[in-house]
Amino acid sequence: MAVPFFAGADVERAVSPHDAYEAVKEAFVAHARGEWTMQPKLYVTNYPAGDFRAMPALGGGHALLKWVTSFPGNPPKGLPTVTGLVLLSNAETGQLEALFDAGAVTALRTAAAAVIAAETLARAGAETISVIGCGVNGAETTRMFRAVGSDVSVWDVDEARAAAVAHYLGAEVAPSLADALASDIVVTVTPGRDVLFPEGSLREGQHVSLMGADGPGKAEVATSELGRADLFCDDWEQASHGGELAAGVEAGVVTQDRVTEIGRVLAGEAEGRRSAEDITLFDSTGLAIQDLAIAKAALAKAGQLDLPQLSL
Known part of the structure; x- marks a missing residue:
């Protein structure tokens, strides 16, 4: 049996930021509805x-397994x-249909989740956007913001890397980390x-998509700040055990009734931002159903690509 293999460049050619x-x-939405x-x-x-x-994930006639490192x-x-x-x-026959480079799939779905959450939860009239971290996933997030027509500034501990991403994608380099953190959307x-x-650093009306803390012991925001914000996540089960919210759960600051899954907001089943003054935080742990979406796309x-065929 021969199956196509999508290298990183093939994934990028096949799936545009808009796709x-x-x-x-x-x-x-499909996950929120149980489909x-x-x-x-x-x-x-x-x-x-x-x-x-x-x-693993199952949906849309396919099953997926992602084996990935960090x-x-x-x-x-x-x-x-x-x-x-x-x-x-x-999903009907069990036959393997394709293999993909996990890094490229991860970058696309991470960027998509970050931008979807920002556009869904940011206050009306939000003007400034920053992306902090210009590695592969941060660069892809910047590319997706640019693709949907948003101006964006970037910051990274490696100044040369930030400058390269900004130059390549038509973004700006934030003057400092403090300036980047002060944006309307971060x-x-x-x-x-x-x-x-x-503690005390989140600004009134700000939205932050927290994409980095996707495992135990990681954090990009102080636990005390979780008590000041309206909280959203990609999946409660994952976020409460291995995401940004996990430390808040352990400290008793975060309970499930305080957290809304973004899919329920997108499906019209739950409320998103309630006022312009609210602070909204989105905790992304990365879902297999997101990888499934990119793989299916x-x-x-x-058929439009000249892909290598792997004999198994």
Whole structure:
């Protein structure tokens, strides 16, 4: 049996930022309605080096398994933080239909989730947008904001990397981290080792998409700040155990009744932002149903690409 393999560049050619945005948005809604299902991701940890994650999902006539890593110390070694494979199978026959580079799929779905949450939860009239962290996922998030017509500034601990991303994508470099954190809309895409928003730092009316703290012990915002904001997440089960909200749950600051899943807002089943003065926080842990959405969108374009066929 031969199946097509989508390398990173193939995934990017097959799925535009607009395609990714719409696919992930539809996946959030399908998951909220129970049409697409998944189990919480399984972590195989080797801290402090990093971790491995197994992520299954079922929906839209397909089943998916993603085996992916997160090793934040890799870039100085010349290695990517995220590596792995996505396997897509036919849900009716069980036959494997395609394999994908997990890094490219992850970048697209992470960016889509960040921008969808920002556009859904930010206050009307929000003017300034910043992306903090210019690694692969941060750069893809910047590209998606630009694709939907938004001006954006970027910041990274590596000034040269921030400058390169800004130049390539038509963004600006924020004068400082403080300036970036003061934007109306902030997306944080960092390794999650350092708190970016300390106690009392969130501004009235601000929206923040927290994309980096996707595992135990990671945090981009102080636990006390979770008590000041209206809280949203991609999936409560994952977020309450391994996301930004987990520390708040452990401290008793966050309970399930205080958190709304973004899919329910997009499906019209729950309220989003209630007033211009509210602070909204979106905790993203990354869902297998998002990966499924990107994989399905890519597979639909397989006939237009000259893809290598792997014999299994």
